[in-house]
Amino acid sequence: MTEALAAGTREWVLSPESEYRFELEQGTSLAIKLVQGHAEIFGAELVDGKIYLFYEECKAAVFTWQGCTIQVTGQPSTEYISEETPMAAYANLHIAFEQMRIRSLDQMKGNYTAGGTPPHHGESTEPPRVLILGPENSGKTSIAKLLVNYATRAGQDWAPMLVNVDPGEGGCMIAGTISATPVSAPLQTSTPAHTLGNSVTSAPAHMMSNALVPLAYWYGHTETRRNPLLLDRLIRNLGENVWDRLAEDPQARASGTIVDTPSSFAASTGGGENHRQSLIKACVDAFRINVILVVGHEKLYVETQRAYAARGLTVVKIPKSGGVVELDALFRARARRAQIRSYFYGERVEAPRGLPSLGAPGAGPAAAAQANMLVAGEQPGDFSLAPASQVVAFGDLQIWRIGEETMAPSSALPIGATRVVSEMQPLAVDPAQAGAGLYNAVLALLAPPHADESERYDEEILDLHVVGFIVIMSIDVANKRMTVLAPSQGSLAGRTAIVGSLEWQD
Template structure:
């Protein structure tokens, strides 16, 4: 029979790598010394509830961490737990120091100088891009800045639901349990799990996001810069979209995790741009490759957290609306045939940015719809979204839809955007 308490003492420069089972909760407490999780400092004696996460407790000076469980033996809650001295944290701190120098230089130059660092983290799947972004954001916060987190990873979603392109200011340490702050997010809904569905729409939304971020004229905000998370799709179209993101967001620091080939590709492509620094960093040995099924489960979990909260303590509202009171649109339409499949000399007539009305049907069941701030259909591409609803029922005869919303009350807009993203919550 296992123990309900485990104590782990870490020497300086070591980390405790923990994998909590997806359906379990681990209680973690720092009982001695100093430690952090992805750059967020742990308070001595404070107990955290870790739900189905993979994380690393790192200490610069040594610490003791206590793991407990209310429901079962600790061994039954964990997939894995071990201590490692082989970590990339020193190189990540060095990267932060270099970004810090750029922030200070930007602040001293004021509005007459260039903005602070726009850092984009790139690499294949499962190399720790999201974790590095959190570390860099937290370290910036700890030195007095409020950087902006940008998430271009539509497949997983580290700020809000998958299928979205988002940005949010980070003004305090990122909560270990709750994740990224979502009080003031800027969100555009792409609506699909992969950019191959509509790459032109993906490009357009990244471009629109950049235009809005560029309009901020506060010196402190501009000096703090951006930390941009990206997809693990880095071949072919994925690489082209990566280059577009670097250009559109005017990223001047490119941190490449885990793949030397990608590092050399980017260094070659960007060598003419003297203002862009391409730096290779090693990924953590604690990174674990995930199967497609695990990724799908993670997407569903992100949606569940949006409606029910990380702890399951929120109460979303099930509401019914008349279809005549709403307007549902899809962006992009026409034939999907690739150029190679068309007759010789012909070109596709599909308009990837065309706004098309959607008629209600049973196919809409389990769809995520974004509620747009747009006042007219023409604004659907340029306006960000207020939030999301999940369609749970469609009544064609009565011309009503039933949807799950994060809170009760009327929707903040009548224009909704549909994509191909389906959600099946258990």
């Protein structure tokens, strides 16, 4: 320990290829400063001398290849150094993917015919399109982030497509969505509410230098088994859109795709084996997967190998990190709530004691900037947002629910009558109807339908992507209007929204 350290600040010296792991409890924050050497967090490099803030139950690790010294302020519930990490295996994967990217770009640009070194016999000229499978808490999201971050740091202007098909997590948006995001700068870690960085829909773009622009679809539930057919369809929609975006851009296409999946793809619960297999297949088809990584699960690896190796896919078993934290259902629910809250209200971060406060308006951020503090890799400005609560007439907003009964229960139908609603059928929701299920519901606002009426079709709503989210705060049936929390004052008249099963209350 150095004597000059401020009270509450500790110094850790990390040997090469080791990592400092920490876990934060609710309401605590932690500051980490790199003072010597090189270090990274899930592949995003730390800048020497800057103070990085972590909050809202963040769990992560500072890893170093060559050795480093860090100063840590704040009190995590757990902190330790581990010399045993699977980083060498992950880095080897990255190197293999990097070679695939380069071969693929050379091929697309015709460099081989122009005298470049052609690929060896049997070497693929396809870019890496990778699906990550693994059980709950195996570190899938962290590996996806690491691989994407390493690609962006390669100095080749790669912008890999990071796809999240785990509606329980929501990627860089909110839970209930699946999304695809081109990533051109390393994703920073600071809070579990934004494991994959912030999207521009949750904060004004000018506030974030590395804001992400995802393409997202609304599934509306957190569990894949709730409506697997709908999820299958949305995954295929997303895949088609990703392909369209990449078609005209060789650099983006050669950058490849990394797909993070939910843990339900690894183990069937509640008799969902068929759905599990068909959802994996939907991903493989939709994103033209050529590599499947299976994290720390022998049986799943053998099974996946059997199913996909014969079709020409490379299936690789990779070790799970001992640092991955077991996250329970309550933690996940809190992270989802924090995600929605920060979509509407932005973030409020308190620096640990001993560092300048970020709370006081004006003076806080300035003092923090002077102290070289960073929140999610950004200068801490005023991260709070001002959502608008609007009163909307029932007829102004068209609300739909996909594939679920919203009308009277079947028991209320005439004897002998049955109502069949397909999983994919959009049903209009009448807010005046008892049991419409709209109170506190989170709704996704969709892109407008086709301008030409003749081009419209019944299930078009399933193919419209998400442009934002609203929450219904109160319903006034007598006056046929409702109060809605929206990110801005923009009029909602004539808009289309889908409700799922997500609810939120501040």
